[in-house]
Amino acid sequence: MSAPTPTALRAAAWRTLEKARTVQAALDRLGFVQADPIRSPARAQDLTLMARVPGYRAGDLERLYPGLDAEEDMLPNYGFVTRRVQALLHPREVGVTRTEQEHPELLDEVRALLAGREEVHPREVAALLGRGRVVNAWGGQSSASTRALDTLHRRGEVRVTRRVSGVRLYGPAPHLAALRASPLPEEERLRGAVHLLAALYAPLPEASLGYLVSLSHLGLPHLRGELRAAFRQAVRGELAGAAVEGVRYVWPAEAPPQDAPAPRGVRIVGPFDPLAWDRRRFAHLHGWTYKFEAYTPAPARQFGYYALPVFHAGRAVGWANLKAAGGGLDAEFGFVPGVRRTATLMRGLETELERYRTFLGLTAESRESSGASI
Secondary structure, rough: OOOOHHHHHHHHHHHHHHHOOOOOHHHHHHHHHOOOOOOOOOOOHHHHHOOOOOOOOOHHHHHHHHHOEEEEEEOOEEEEEOOOHHHHHOOOOOOHHHHHHHHHHHHHHHHHHHHOOOOEEEHHHHHHHHHOOOEEOOEEEEEHHHHHHHHHOOOOOEEEEEEEEEEEEEEEEEEHHHHHHHHHHHHHHHHHHHHEEEEHHHOHHHHHHHHHHHHHOOHOOOOOOHHHHHHHHHHHHEEEEEEEEEEEEEEEEEOOOOOOOOOOOEEOOOOOOOOOOOOOOOOOOOOOOOOOOOOHHHHHHHOOOOOOOEEEEEEEEEEEEEEEEEEEEEEEEEEOOOOOHHHHHHHHHHHHHHHHHHHHOOOOHHHHOOOEEO
């Protein structure tokens, strides 16, 4: 087989946006949806699902979660997985945490508090147990008891039962206890994790897949070396690949990139969407470097606080900063040099903005107040 063209690679990457009839169908197809707490204009998980599920509304995942085959977990970052995928991640061996070092008896106290309960709110645990505050994963301060719940969650002793206004509630996880008693074979877990990443983000530069595998120590911390070995084995024999313009790409053998007509219309996707996640592939296939700048000081930003990549006919042509304000949707756009702002592009942008207004639940009356700088 000859090496695919960049056009074929773009078409293959675009296939991740195929429509799913339901939220569950989208989760089943993707396997993993990355989460992020920033809402600009919505959380990352909602932006990803909105791009794939017709009629999806911001917050639907949180609302539907208790009835879905879905769990909050980590691979390669924090997000939502199906239980089939979660079975690859547990049992998970985690070392002693800072919270345990500072409060060595706290985890046992939280375990005792959880015994016999269907779920608990972190505020309830904090009120009963106290223990002050500790540094969290983002460098801020969290209740020590909340960090203890997070530790038990990561170890698979509890699960997130649902969220209330974005706050995670926790309860027992009998399915994970069963995995501790009878886990999948290690080879199946490692191979499954590598192939999940390859399928979700494919076609992908080999170096980028290696980076994803290295990030996955969050999900499989005690199998880090074994995971790297599984990646090397997959690249040598189980994944297909070829060099395209000097960049080595890999993809599942059953889904080779093929040339296809350019997709119609405009799509605005989130910064953690599988279509835009890998900046190496993005730069190679679209000819410019996109950056996520939420944690960049404002004076140094090139694109904006939470710039969303804009695609037209399958090519990344610019970025959008969207903000729900005053009942409307404020939109500011930037474009790559050389992009012509044709009538077709402008109509496509307005169609996409209308889709976002519906997604965000903005009323018809408020839409007259929306501003756009195009």
